[in-house]
Amino acid sequence: MSHKRKTFSELSPFTYKISREKEIHKRHLIDLLHRVKFAKTIQTDKLPVRVCDHNSLIRRRLGNVDMQLQENKAVNLRLASAHINGVLIKPGETFSLWTLVGRTTARRGYKEGLTISRSRTGSGIGGGLCQLSNLIHWMVLHTDLTITEHHHHDRVDLFPDFNRQIPFGTGTSVSYNYIDYRFKNNTDNTYQLFVYTDDEYLRGEIRALEPLPHSYHIHAEGEYFAREDDGNIYRNGTVVRDTIDKQTGNIVEQQTIRVNHAKVMYDMKLEGEGC
Secondary structure, eight states: OOOOOOOGGGSOHHHHHHHHHHHHHHHHHHHHHHTOOBOOOBOSSOOSEEEEEEEEESOOOOTTOOHHHHHHHHHHHHHHHHTTTTEEEOTTOEEEHHHHHOOOOGGGTOOEEEEEETTEEEEEETTTTHHHHHHHHHHHTTSSOEEEEOOOOSSEEOSOOSSOOSOTTOOOOOBTTTBOOEEEOOSSSOEEEEEEEOSSEEEEEEEESSOOSEEEEEEEEEEEEEEOTTSOEEEEEEEEEEEEETTTOOEEEEEEEEEEEEEEOSOOOOOSTTO
C-alpha cells in the first residue's frame, strides 16, 4: 500500500509553525507590493443610511463540542469586534478582517475557542472568529460592495441545523492572516461597518452615506440530502442572490453564489429512496 508523503508543515508542530509564519510574512509582502489601500478609519458617529443589519447567537450547541469553547468564543468575538466597530470603507478602499483585528494571541486576551481545519473540529487561541466573518459576509452580500477574498470550509457539513437563519453555504473560513475575508468598495458611496457583542448576540450593521439603488435577497434553491455511491450522505443545493430595483421591485439580476455538495459529518436519518 502506498502512503501519501507528508508535506513539510505536516511533519511536526514545529514545522507547521514555520510554514504558518512563512505564509503570514508572504501575505504582508504581497499587500505591500500591491499597495492595497486598506480601510482603517474608525468613526463612532453613524452614517445616515442603514443598509442592513444582522444578529447571530453566540452560544450554540454544536454536536458534542465543549460549551466552554463557546464561552471563550464570546470573549474572542468581543475583543475582535472592538477593532472593527465603526470602520469606514471609503471609495477605493479594501476591508481586511485581519488588517484590523491583528494577531489573536493569549497576550492580547484571546482564549481557546473552536477551530475547523481540514474538515475537522479542534481548538486554538482565538478560535471562533469565523462567526464574525460569517456575519460580515452575510451583510456584505446585501450591498453592492465587491468581495475580493472569501474562503469556505472544505465542502463539509459539520453540524446539524439548529435554528438556522441563513442558507447553508454562506459561511466563511479565516485564519491569521493568509486566510482572510476581504471586500473592496468599488462604488462612489462610503460605507460603515458596525460589529459588537452583548450578553447573547454578535450584532452587526452596515450603513452608508447615500441610499443604494438596489436591495438584495439571498435564498437557497433545490436543497436536498442524498446518499451517494461512496456510502456517504451529501447536502446539495444552490445559494442564489437576487438584485432588486428599489423603484420597480423587479429582479434585475440573479447570481449563483454557491453550489453546495457537502459531505455530512454528523449522524442523521434520511427518509425516501436512496438513503
